[in-house]
Amino acid sequence: MSGCLQTELAGIKLRTPLMAASGTFGFGEEFLDFIDQADVGAIVVKGMTREPRKGNSGRRMAETPAGMLNCIGLQNPGVDVFLREILPQIKRLDTPIIVNINGNVQEDYAYLAEVLDASGVAGIEVNISCPNTRHGCMAFGVIPETAAEVTAAVKAKTKLPVIVKLSPNVTDITEIARAVEAAGADAVSLINTLVGMAIDTRTWKPVLGNVVGGLSGPAVKPVALRMVWQTAQAVKIPVIGMGGIATANDAVEFLLAGASAIAIGTANFVNPQAISDIAAGLASYLEQRQIGNVSQLVGQIKTGE
Amino acid sequence: MSGCLQTELAGIKLRTPLMAASGTFGFGEEFLDFIDQADVGAIVVKGMTREPRKGNSGRRMAETPAGMLNCIGLQNPGVDVFLREILPQIKRLDTPIIVNINGNVQEDYAYLAEVLDASGVAGIEVNISCPNTRHGCMAFGVIPETAAEVTAAVKAKTKLPVIVKLSPNVTDITEIARAVEAAGADAVSLINTLVGMAIDTRTWKPVLGNVVGGLSGPAVKPVALRMVWQTAQAVKIPVIGMGGIATANDAVEFLLAGASAIAIGTANFVNPQAISDIAAGLASYLEQRQIGNVSQLVGQIKTGE
Amino acid sequence: MAQKTKFIEQARVLTNEALSKDVYRMVVQSPQVVAACAPGQFVMVRLNGAMDPLLRRPLSIAGADLSSGNLTLIYRVVGRGTQQMEALPVGARLDVLGPLGRGFDITGSRLLLVGGGIGLAPLLFAAERRCPQPVEVLAGGRTKEELFWTDLFQQSCKQVHVTTDDGSLGLCGACTDALPELLAKGEYDGVLTCGPRPMMQRVAALATMAGVRTQVSLEEHMACGLGACLSCTCGAADGGSRQVCKDGPVFWSEEVDWS
Amino acid sequence: MAQKTKFIEQARVLTNEALSKDVYRMVVQSPQVVAACAPGQFVMVRLNGAMDPLLRRPLSIAGADLSSGNLTLIYRVVGRGTQQMEALPVGARLDVLGPLGRGFDITGSRLLLVGGGIGLAPLLFAAERRCPQPVEVLAGGRTKEELFWTDLFQQSCKQVHVTTDDGSLGLCGACTDALPELLAKGEYDGVLTCGPRPMMQRVAALATMAGVRTQVSLEEHMACGLGACLSCTCGAADGGSRQVCKDGPVFWSEEVDWS
Numbered sequence A, B: 001m002s003g004c005l006q007t008e009l010a011g012i013k014l015r016t017p018l019m020a021a022s023g024t025f026g027f028g029e030e031f032l033d034f035i036d037q038a039d040v041g042a043i044v045v046k047g048m049t050r051e052p053r054k055g056n057s058g059r060r061m062a063e064t065p066a067g068m069l070n071c072i073g074l075q076n077p078g079v080d081v082f083l084r085e086i087l088p089q090i091k092r093l094d095t096p097i098i099v100n101i102n103g104n105v106q107e108d109y110a111y112l113a114e115v116l117d118a119s120g121v122a123g124i125e126v127n128i129s130c131p132n133t134r135h136g137c138m139a140f141g142v143i144p145e146t147a148a149e150v151t152a153a154v155k156a157k158t159k160l161p162v163i164v165k166l167s168p169n170v171t172d173i174t175e176i177a178r179a180v181e182a183a184g185a186d187a188v189s190l191i192n193t194l195v196g197m198a199i200d201t202r203t204w205k206p207v208l209g210n211v212v213g214g215l216s217g218p219a220v221k222p223v224a225l226r227m228v229w230q231t232a233q234a235v236k237i238p239v240i241g242m243g244g245i246a247t248a249n250d251a252v253e254f255l256l257a258g259a260s261a262i263a264i265g266t267a268n269f270v271n272p273q274a275i276s277d278i279a280a281g282l283a284s285y286l287e288q289r290q291i292g293n294v295s296q297l298v299g300q301i302k303t304g305e
Numbered sequence C, D: 001m002a003q004k005t006k007f008i009e010q011a012r013v014l015t016n017e018a019l020s021k022d023v024y025r026m027v028v029q030s031p032q033v034v035a036a037c038a039p040g041q042f043v044m045v046r047l048n049g050a051m052d053p054l055l056r057r058p059l060s061i062a063g064a065d066l067s068s069g070n071l072t073l074i075y076r077v078v079g080r081g082t083q084q085m086e087a088l089p090v091g092a093r094l095d096v097l098g099p100l101g102r103g104f105d106i107t108g109s110r111l112l113l114v115g116g117g118i119g120l121a122p123l124l125f126a127a128e129r130r131c132p133q134p135v136e137v138l139a140g141g142r143t144k145e146e147l148f149w150t151d152l153f154q155q156s157c158k159q160v161h162v163t164t165d166d167g168s169l170g171l172c173g174a175c176t177d178a179l180p181e182l183l184a185k186g187e188y189d190g191v192l193t194c195g196p197r198p199m200m201q202r203v204a205a206l207a208t209m210a211g212v213r214t215q216v217s218l219e220e221h222m223a224c225g226l227g228a229c230l231s232c233t234c235g236a237a238d239g240g241s242r243q244v245c246k247d248g249p250v251f252w253s254e255e256v257d258w259s
């Protein structure tokens, strides 16, 4: 692939612009049988919290038309176990590791940023948009002021690149994006899942244990692409685009819309080789058009008549 | 079907709770070959404006995973032609006609309400959520105050039941719902389309002439169902649920979530018999469970443990 | 209620064979559609019960045999829907909605049918319906790969004039290059054309110059095919607009706003 | 990189036939999965390239023949995915991901396999792998409709005990009713069970009382099957949690939090 996919984001060198989206790639090792690490730009690990978390009880997943709902609820071993047991393992993959951090209060985010600062991870993704925890989290992501405060609190504790992950469940995502940019975010990533639900018509109960869950997969792609396009025009910091990306063609759409890098989530479940398949497809797309590097696609959508 | 589907909404008698969603059923006559009128609760006609409208130029439709994007842009003959030429025709269907009204300024809505008041239509649906017109329309629907003002202006001009159609492109749809309820709305309908887009990776241009369009179809169902559930708990006025309904099972989900009636849109394109098929399926669902009337399903979701 | 004019049939696939590298012919059992349809009309087909691909695909009626109730479709494989169509085994069911739209006026004593590529499909049905009255056809294609069209038309046409972009068969060039000469000596009283829009525009211009009225078959992206969704609006010469699926797909060239 | 243990194969369908009204057996060519798999493991199958249904479906491996590379799946048609599977013609491709998860420990001199309904599928593979060492199986079904299981097990089992809810075959009642007597005289040193959770819980309780260790095969809704999405978490007796797809689906009964 001759480096035509090589790029850089907020100071992080990426072999390809294709990241593994948080919560959909485990800690990366689950996919070793299927993915050539050279195709993976960065692995964003499952959402971390200060303390270990069991996640939600009851059913956590439901398939929907061209998509899925999940209410995992941030099940994770806690940041200490991550740093002690997991990180040393996955460092061997020699792929940039970005840690997705989550909290109930601002101090949680600050604490996590602090302990991760010198851990050797490549960056931090601040999740202020998780729809699956009863208190907090998403609340931060839908109000510009709180979103900015969390961002500033994290920036104050780390020199690592800070990516803020935005919620699509808002009236104007560019407003939130501008707020976190002003607060010092080095990049924004979007979209997290849309809040949805399903009902079991036999039992009259919600299908998911948490009643509502996050919608992801191809179904949400048109909404994600629109938000990435709007946000890329609204901020100067780089945008990481995601939401329903399953093919190289999807990837090109997000790059043209203004995403400097993209993340693949649900598609990893459907096709564990998705990231490698997309990398190959993207490389040949560039080759056919004699485009030297993928960054030349970023934001090149032609909207003017 | 023995009247087990008969219901009533904001004073409008409905043979079934199944309405044809605005913009997806023409003026009703297009489906006469496929639908038994006895299965149609009400026909909500294509969005009307004060003056005739050509709609958007360029491509207006794009298929997406389990959904579609449209940017028709309110093409319509204008309310005068509707009242003079079309309404007399479709009155013969002897199905309640609800007129979806749209404007750029508040006065447009007031004017339309006034001329429709004595026209013999069954009700008015105030569309403050159309994503496909450059100025106005959706702007009204995302701010509680303006949404309330438009509602009040319409109510002041008509004794007809006034249904306000809500946009899903907001942070908190219940806030808008409560605002229009307070302003006198007799019912709310939701969801209108989610704003999305698609890009042609050969030309690097947006697929749609209007750049963005409204996403509808099964893909949006989980989001629509969640919003209907939230809104039904937030307001006392009846809720008309729609968004991706394609089967009787989908219909039952919306009723259980709290919709007093539902509307079928995109499914009419895929299966012109959809409304009749859903009516039959709904009737047998009730029969199997010995439920006398469909209204007994409304809001019966069991969320408590 | 008025007499039914449109139908939904779960049509059994009788044959589904390749005519060229990417063009296929499918024959299905669809008696109601066959009985009601006319040349230039189309159907909307649904490929499987699943929700992806979601929408029906518009396909011209390329043949309809009243005695057997067999409906012929000729399609080029271009995307997901037509790929799934290609994969349909004999005996499977194709969900057919139709007949839809307004077809060709095939009256007139000397008709010339001018088609480019897959646009020849509806013209084939027109030629068949005219039998035994002969018509002439001018078929434009890319290469002799598309030779099969000539064979298909031979049965029902007096003369088949062929052009290919690469000259590998018949005259070299676009079919519009061969048109002026034909119009000059042909004494036609009508031209029917279907193909790429620029080609149809040129055909209409040339025919009009030669004093022959032309009917064109337009294409637009369609969701419903019934006139309900307003996806397929096209501009009309009178400054108004039309729905390609309902008012068309066939229009008199002078009705169309070509700009 | 470490040796590959999981594979994705586009497996050719060799047979796909009904065993009862709604239960089917499909045999596919999947040499890599066959070579790597053990009883109790499962595969995730994808039905078509389309995006609906989106997710893979988990299915137990019901047989794997090393010499031919043939993989056997036995499935009950319950929804859209399995309906599409039923419709797959011989010669079509099934996208198979596997082998996945942790299987049964089939060492031990006298094993009793206790299965309910479709839960007998993984036990069939266990029985086959034990051949010529005999095992005993206790098969519970609804009616004699499910007689076919007996035939399937006959080949590889010393004894097949059958119960049906309606008594139309073998003992009347749940298979757990017949279990105490078997355990009393059986001198088993291991029980393997798969079926409805309440049934497995009861089997484990009875076996434990009789001093026999039990392995249970759990079921959860799964998106990835690889331990990546955390959809399939189940509670463990130690107060922690496990992923059914990766740490299971087979667990020692004492590992499981049955509450």
Ligand SMILES: Cc1cc2nc3c(=O)[nH]c(=O)nc-3n(C[C@H](O)[C@H](O)[C@H](O)COP(=O)(O)OP(=O)(O)OC[C@H]3O[C@@H](n4cnc5c(N)ncnc54)[C@H](O)[C@@H]3O)c2cc1C
Binding pocket: B063, C042, C053, C055, C056, C057, C058, C059, C060, C061, C074, C075, C076, C077, C078, C079, C080, C081, C082, C083, C118, C121, C122, C218, C219, C220, C221, C222, C249
């Ligand atoms: C009235 C009419 C008659 C037609 N007759 C024929 C025919 O006889 N034979 C034939 O091969 N093709 C015909 N076409 C074109 C045919 O509809 C498209 O090639 C087909 O829809 C492509 O579907 P797909 O899923 O393979 O492609 P995709 O690109 O996957 O389709 C995606 C979406 O775009 C739409 N679309 C793609 N191409 C076209 C197109 N050219 N026109 C309209 N919609 C399109 C599809 O319907 C679908 O909604 C006709 C089109 C129209 C409007």
Ligand SMILES: Cc1cc2nc3c(=O)[nH]c(=O)nc-3n(C[C@H](O)[C@H](O)[C@H](O)COP(=O)(O)OP(=O)(O)OC[C@H]3O[C@@H](n4cnc5c(N)ncnc54)[C@H](O)[C@@H]3O)c2cc1C
Binding pocket: A063, D042, D053, D055, D056, D057, D058, D059, D060, D061, D074, D075, D076, D077, D078, D079, D080, D081, D082, D083, D118, D121, D122, D218, D219, D220, D221, D222, D249
């Ligand atoms: C480890 C494991 C092994 C299995 N082995 C077999 C087997 O050998 N034979 C067999 O017939 N069935 C087996 N099942 C159950 C099988 O996965 C489901 O019956 C199947 O997924 C239903 O898919 P569907 O599309 O037909 O139903 P749908 O209801 O349309 O499926 C909708 C969604 O729910 C999921 N789902 C539905 N039922 C189940 C279930 N019981 N367990 C887990 N997910 C479910 C589907 O995977 C899909 O994601 C197994 C399940 C698991 C977890």
Ligand SMILES: Cc1cc2nc3c(=O)[nH]c(=O)nc-3n(C[C@H](O)[C@H](O)[C@H](O)COP(=O)(O)O)c2cc1C
Binding pocket: A021, A022, A023, A024, A046, A047, A048, A070, A072, A074, A100, A127, A130, A165, A191, A192, A193, A215, A216, A217, A218, A220, A242, A243, A244, A245, A263, A264, A265, A266, A267, D229, D230
């Ligand atoms: C099962 C699952 C778990 C997820 N967990 C997280 C998480 O822990 N933190 C986070 O920021 N996003 C999480 N996400 C959201 C994804 O990272 C991604 O933003 C979203 O799924 C949209 O991308 P996709 O459509 O490609 O999946 C999760 C998504 C899924 C499907």
Ligand SMILES: Cc1cc2nc3c(=O)[nH]c(=O)nc-3n(C[C@H](O)[C@H](O)[C@H](O)COP(=O)(O)O)c2cc1C
Binding pocket: B021, B022, B023, B024, B046, B047, B048, B070, B072, B074, B100, B127, B130, B165, B191, B192, B193, B215, B216, B217, B218, B220, B242, B243, B244, B245, B263, B264, B265, B266, B267, C229, C230
């Ligand atoms: C082609 C098309 C045109 C539409 N036109 C209108 C309109 O004029 N006014 C309106 O309020 N909603 C309009 N809608 C929105 C639908 O009424 C409905 O709210 C939405 O499509 C969600 O329902 P569905 O998923 O069942 O289609 C339109 C939708 C489609 C697909």
Ligand code: FES
Binding pocket: C221, C222, C223, C224, C225, C226, C227, C228, C229, C230, C231, C232, C233, C243, C244, C245, C246
């Ligand atoms: S395709 Fe719907 S109006 Fe023409």
Ligand code: FES
Binding pocket: D221, D222, D223, D224, D225, D226, D227, D228, D229, D230, D231, D232, D233, D243, D244, D245, D246
């Ligand atoms: S199914 Fe994804 S972790 Fe088990």
